[in-house]
Amino acid sequence: MDLAVGLRLAQAPEAKYEQLSADLGISASAAHASVRRLQAAGLLRPSSRVVNRLALGEFLEHGVRYAFPAHPGAEVRGVPTAHAAPPLADRIVAEDVLVWPSVTGPARGRAIAPLYPRATELPRRCPSLYESLALVDALRVGRVRERKLAFEAIRHRLVASAA
Secondary structure, three states, X not given: OHHHHHHHHHXXXXXXXXXXXXHHOOOHHHHHXXXXXXXXXXXXXXXXXXXXXXXXXXXXXXXXHHHOOOOOOOEEEXXXXXXXXXXHHHOOOOOOOEEEXXXXXXXXXXXXXXXXXXXXXXXXXXXXXXXXXHHHHHHHHOOHHHHHHHHHHHHHHHHHHHO
């Protein structure tokens, strides 16, 4: 959940705890606790909710697949993620679809655990965060080409949202 909060703050730097709560489907106190952990990890500036974009980018590029490994499981119904979701779905043609398990999901594919339990609601709740977490999943499970494309897209989003 902490990574989702950090990515959302990178997209919406002025978001208050109530907005983070609404966007992610978590309580305001859970959002506040995530911010504290992100500050302690150096992914947010001390005593603020300003994203340390350099540190976040470095963690995503080099650490996320080790800190949050994902292992595709059985085929289930779910929400497309990684290379099966936007924005990579338009750039990568792959036979294996990866999904976050959800009985109401629009696709069938191999299950991977999302980074936080309510991620399956993001396509309707906060589409831009859904896309960012799908890119993170491509970093977690993708091959070299997929990881490269995913990181380029994430880096572009981090730079664009800073401007």
